[in-house]
Amino acid sequence: MTERTIEGAGATGGAPAEPAAASRAPLLQVRDLRKVFVHGGKQLHVLRGVDFVIDRAEMVAIVGASGAGKSTLLHIVGTLDAPSQGCVEFDGRDVSRMDGRSLAAFRNRTIGFVFQFHHLLPEFNALENVMLPAIIGRMPRSEARSKAERLLLEVGLGERMTHRPSELSGGEQQRVAIARALVMEPRLLLADEPTGNIDSQTAAGIHELFFALNRLHGTTMIVVTHDDRLASKLPRRLEIRDGQIVQDTGGTLPVVAPSVPEAPAPAPATPSAGA
Numbered sequence: 001m002t003e004r005t006i007e008g009a010g011a012t013g014g015a016p017a018e019p020a021a022a023s024r025a026p027l028l029q030v031r032d033l034r035k036v037f038v039h040g041g042k043q044l045h046v047l048r049g050v051d052f053v054i055d056r057a058e059m060v061a062i063v064g065a066s067g068a069g070k071s072t073l074l075h076i077v078g079t080l081d082a083p084s085q086g087c088v089e090f091d092g093r094d095v096s097r098m099d100g101r102s103l104a105a106f107r108n109r110t111i112g113f114v115f116q117f118h119h120l121l122p123e124f125n126a127l128e129n130v131m132l133p134a135i136i137g138r139m140p141r142s143e144a145r146s147k148a149e150r151l152l153l154e155v156g157l158g159e160r161m162t163h164r165p166s167e168l169s170g171g172e173q174q175r176v177a178i179a180r181a182l183v184m185e186p187r188l189l190l191a192d193e194p195t196g197n198i199d200s201q202t203a204a205g206i207h208e209l210f211f212a213l214n215r216l217h218g219t220t221m222i223v224v225t226h227d228d229r230l231a232s233k234l235p236r237r238l239e240i241r242d243g244q245i246v247q248d249t250g251g252t253l254p255v256v257a258p259s260v261p262e263a264p265a266p267a268p269a270t271p272s273a274g275a
Contacts, residue, residue, distance in 0.1 A: 022066060025092055027187065027220050028054040028077070033086035033241075035072055048243035050086070056187075057218045059210070061231040064240040070224045071192055073240065077222065078190045079107050090188075108137045112181030112219075116193035118173045120165040120180075126152060126172075127161040130180045137184055146185070151179035154216070155162045155209060171202035178209065182217065189213075191223040195230060 016236055032202045045147040046069045054060055062070050075081040078087055079095055087094045095106060127148050134144035151211040154160050165173050174194065181189055191210075195203035207230050225231050236250040 006234035026053045027056045027058075027091065029089040029092075030077065031087050031089065031163070033073070033076060033088070034080075034084050035069070035076065036084045040068060044245055048077075049247055050240075050243070052238060052245060052248065054220060054222065057214065057220055058236060059214055059221045059234045060236045060238060061234040062222060062224045062238045062240060063226070063231050066226075067225055069243045071241055074190055074222065074224050077109050078113060079103050092225045101117040102115070108133060109184055110186055110188060112184065112186035112189045114174070114177055114181050114189065114191040114194045118165070120164050120173055120176055125162050125164050126157060126168065126176045126179075128181050129165070129176055133180060134183050139184075147183050147185075148179065151182055152176070154213070155179050169202070171199045173201075174198060174206055178206075178213070182213065182219070185217070188218060189219050189221045191221065191225075193225060194223065195225070195227050202230075203227065203230070207243065 006044055013138055029054050033047050033050040034045070037044045037046060047249070050069075050073060062073065064070050072081070076083050076096075079088070079098075083096055086096075088096045090106075090110070095103065098106060120126075121132070124132070130148035130151060131141075134147060135141065138206070139147075149161065152158060155178055157172060157175055157179070160168060160172060165176070168176065169250045176199075178194075194210075195206050210221060210223070211233075213219060222232065223230065231237055235249075236248070239247040239249075
């Protein structure tokens with residue numbers, strides 16, 4: 001069987017299909033998100049009223065200095081942590097108010113995660129690691145295996161499926177982690193410093209892989225990164241500073257309902273005769 005990868009997928013597959021007219025609402029909407037930690041009896045305000053909207057199939061970089069709140073924001077969007085105030089809406093549903101069991105099921109089927117450290121289980125091979133979320137999600141084993149094999153082919157590891165993590169390079173391990181994040185066909189992929197632990201040449205390959213996966217699957221992607229090369233390639237960039245979004249480059253402004261009615265715009269002045 002000839003291995004099929006997704007390198008250059010955009011040249012043949014084109015852009016993902018447009019969603020139906022009934023599904024034009026934003027995929028993700030964050031409203032007045034705040035997070036406060038208490039340490040040593042003092043309050044630490046990590047997020048201070050974050051608002052943004054992300055549409056289907058968007059690719060977004062979140063950048064900022066260490067300690068600015070990037071990873072905390074990603075964890076709350078990924079439902080791994082709860083906000084102190086505000087909400088995270090997915091298709092109009094406030095997932096931050098879901099109970100624990102519903103939230104776990106939602107997370108397993110809707111969100112994929114890629115971290116700086118791949119967290120592959122060393123006793124399992126690449127194929128088994130990719131299958132794990134599907135098995136946990138009670139997918140039939142034959143279907144889980146088929147999807148895992150297809151994804152490993154897509155990320156260029158068709159010949160490495162039976163290799164354990166210790167037998168793979170750092171870049172190959174991260175490709176396995178990316179395939180694992182996609183096995184449940186999530187609508188949102190969250191990546192926290194995905195190239196922070198590999199060399200620059202390998203990182204460039206991971207960058208291209210993200211773009212190819214986005215073209216092939218139409219998966220919405222949010223990437224927290226210190227890598228300026230990756231951030232500059234992504235179509236949209238959110239910069240966070242002191243717990244607030246200070247710049248949104250390349251995207252639309254958040255559609256957030258105002259807390260008070262806006263004053264009507266003043267009538268245009270009539271130009272004088274000497275103007």
